[in-house]
Amino acid sequence: MNISKIWRVSFSPTKTSKKVVDAIASGIPGVERDSLDLTYPGKIETRTFTPEELVVIGVPVYAGRVAPLAVQRLKVIKGNMTPAVLVVLYGNREYEDALIELRDIAVTASFLPVAASAFIGEHSFSSSQMPIAPGRPDSVDLASAVSFGRKVFKEIGQLQDFSSLFKLQVPGNIPYKESTGPIPITPKVNQTACTHCGMCIPTCPGGAITIDNDLIMDVERCIFCCACIKTCPENAVSIDAPPLQEKRLWLHENCAERKESELYF
Numbered sequence: 001m002n003i004s005k006i007w008r009v010s011f012s013p014t015k016t017s018k019k020v021v022d023a024i025a026s027g028i029p030g031v032e033r034d035s036l037d038l039t040y041p042g043k044i045e046t047r048t049f050t051p052e053e054l055v056v057i058g059v060p061v062y063a064g065r066v067a068p069l070a071v072q073r074l075k076v077i078k079g080n081m082t083p084a085v086l087v088v089l090y091g092n093r094e095y096e097d098a099l100i101e102l103r104d105i106a107v108t109a110s111f112l113p114v115a116a117s118a119f120i121g122e123h124s125f126s127s128s129q130m131p132i133a134p135g136r137p138d139s140v141d142l143a144s145a146v147s148f149g150r151k152v153f154k155e156i157g158q159l160q161d162f163s164s165l166f167k168l169q170v171p172g173n174i175p176y177k178e179s180t181g182p183i184p185i186t187p188k189v190n191q192t193a194c195t196h197c198g199m200c201i202p203t204c205p206g207g208a209i210t211i212d213n214d215l216i217m218d219v220e221r222c223i224f225c226c227a228c229i230k231t232c233p234e235n236a237v238s239i240d241a242p243p244l245q246e247k248r249l250w251l252h253e254n255c256a257e258r259k260e261s262e263l264y265f
């Protein structure tokens, strides 16, 4: 099978999923490439891909499932017997049912998953005092992603057509684990330290942040991705609420052992 174009598709508030999608696509040389970023409201394009295109789709794991806002945003893309490479990014705890859920989303949207993977990214709740998978994906992860892309492309090149492909087997359970529902709080803003520079506003995938004298976060729209915390130049935004501080400490203490990427063909 010949591939005429590679698409990098991601929902990636803190950019780790995007980095891995880009690295996988960079392992595929000499083919036209384009990207579709589903992270931000107002920038979402509906698109149907052709059978000659290859789509690399990357999303983060939230509570062992595909991040709910990513599930919603993925509804704008459709395949037409289009081969797809699937990627879930998780913060070195577990990815549980996220990869099987992403496979099912892709199949329902008429993509043909030819390969799938789980990579590790710095956990959204990581901080300098309580690091959780800091700096990942690192050079080892990205090298693995590049060679994964190269291998997938080689295998696709050897196929006569895609009709021989069976449903790609990946780890996970059906029914999927129950989703935990939204987190009913937002990151905390130190209004004295905040200079109202507005840098956090475009980084918010839910469009949850506005400025009206104070910086205001809409709890209904916040998905707790922590992109605003990582962007603020004044460190004025933080995780402060006790249940999340406890979760962060638990992750820091219990998820320190390095996990490696997993690849499925």
Ligand SMILES: Cc1cc2nc3c(=O)[nH]c(=O)nc-3n(C[C@H](O)[C@H](O)[C@H](O)COP(=O)(O)O)c2cc1C
Residues within 6 Å of the ligand: 011, 012, 013, 014, 015, 016, 017, 018, 059, 060, 061, 062, 063, 064, 065, 089, 090, 091, 092, 093, 094, 095, 120, 121, 122, 123, 124, 125, 223, 224, 225, 226
């Ligand atoms: C609300 C929430 C829930 C999360 N749940 C998990 C989880 O179940 N397992 C895990 O290992 N990481 C979990 N993470 C960490 C993210 O999967 C990780 O930080 C990922 O790299 C973020 O992707 P992005 O950089 O593309 O936004 C969670 C993060 C958030 C914000």
